[in-house]
Amino acid sequence: MCVIIAMETKVPQKEVFEQCEKKNPHGGGVSWISKEKLYFKKGIDAAEIYEIAAEFGPPCVAHFRISTIGGTPKELCHPFIVSKKSELHLEGTADSVLFHNGVYNNWEKVCFNMVLNKNAVYPDGAMSDSRAMAWITAHCNPTWLDFIGQKTVIQTKDKRIYSGLWQKEDGAWYSNMYWKAKEPKYIREDDWWKKYQDEHGNFDMEKYNSDYQRGPCK
Numbered sequence: 001m002c003v004i005i006a007m008e009t010k011v012p013q014k015e016v017f018e019q020c021e022k023k024n025p026h027g028g029g030v031s032w033i034s035k036e037k038l039y040f041k042k043g044i045d046a047a048e049i050y051e052i053a054a055e056f057g058p059p060c061v062a063h064f065r066i067s068t069i070g071g072t073p074k075e076l077c078h079p080f081i082v083s084k085k086s087e088l089h090l091e092g093t094a095d096s097v098l099f100h101n102g103v104y105n106n107w108e109k110v111c112f113n114m115v116l117n118k119n120a121v122y123p124d125g126a127m128s129d130s131r132a133m134a135w136i137t138a139h140c141n142p143t144w145l146d147f148i149g150q151k152t153v154i155q156t157k158d159k160r161i162y163s164g165l166w167q168k169e170d171g172a173w174y175s176n177m178y179w180k181a182k183e184p185k186y187i188r189e190d191d192w193w194k195k196y197q198d199e200h201g202n203f204d205m206e207k208y209n210s211d212y213q214r215g216p217c218k
Contacts, residue, residue: 001023001024001066001101001102001176001178002024002063002064002065002066002078002100002101002102002175003020003023003024003063003064003101003174003175003176003178003179004061004062004063004078004099004100004101004151004153004174004175005017005020005061005062005063005172005173005174006059006061006099006153006160006162006166006172006173006174007053007058007059007060007061007062007171007172008058008059008160008171008172008173009058009171009172010058010170010171010172011050011053011054011057011058011060011172012170012172014046014047014050016179017046017047017049017050017053017062017064018046018047019179019180020046020062020064020179021045021046021064022179023064023066023178023179024064024065024066024179025066026065026066026067026072026077027042027043027044027064027065027072027074027076027077028042028043028044028045028046028049028062028063028064028065028077029041029042029043029044029049029062029063029065029077029078029079029099030042030044030049030052030053030060030061030062030063031060031061031079031097031099031155032052032053032056032057032059032060032061033056033059033060033157034056036157037093037157038093038094038095038096038097038155038156038157039091039092039093040079040081040091040092040093040094040097041090041091042063042074042077042078042079042090042091043074043075043077043090044077046064049062058171058172059155059160060155061079061099061153061155061160063077063078063079063099063101064179065077065078068103068129071126073126074090075088075090075125075126076088076126076128076130076131078098078099078100078130079097079098079099079134079155080097080098080100080130080131080133080134080135081094081096081097081134082094082095082096082097082098082134082137082138082142082154083095083134083135083138084120084121084135084138084139085121085123085135086123086131086134086135086138087123088125088126088131095156095157096154096155096156097134097154097155098130098133098134098137098152098153098154099130099152099153099154099155100129100130100133100150100151100152101150101151101152101164101175101176102149102150102151102164103129104129104130104132104133104148104150105129106148107129107132107133107136108132110132110136111132111135111136114135114136114139118139120135120139123135133145133150133152137154142154142161145163146163149164150163150164151163151164151165151166151175151176152164153173153175
């Protein structure tokens, strides 16, 4: 599952970005504000995302992708430009960009209806549900995202527009917390054996050998 970090007031520690990348290894991206312009860069790793976020500070948005639709080309990393072409530039400036966490299964049908009913021109190049959502948003009001049950954030130079349920932690909003590392549960061998005996009773090797005989070697 992908994860989005929307940094409103604080940039998390570098280790957070590294953990997110470990769980979502198919490319990252970030958008930030500088000199009253919105910039973005994608197809980059956690170290570079952290450097950009630390340099320019909040508000900025980061995304770490695990591929579900469209494969793993850098062009399909997030964010996507919200425009009627939704160009696949790896970096640049834009009026607004979209980040998405989830799988939107209805995107092809909606795109088909856009082409038929709005005379929209379907964009060239690699396609995914998330790029489609940015393209659709450019043709209608962004509030349509509130009706499809997906977690998205649109960033402009002035604001961030959220859809779906998010979790806040230490000055940043996260689309999920599955990226957090979990401590492995180690069980000593003698503890495991005691647990097995408690559940199954003591193991009687002599009875086992009398009931089950090894078959002939072949």
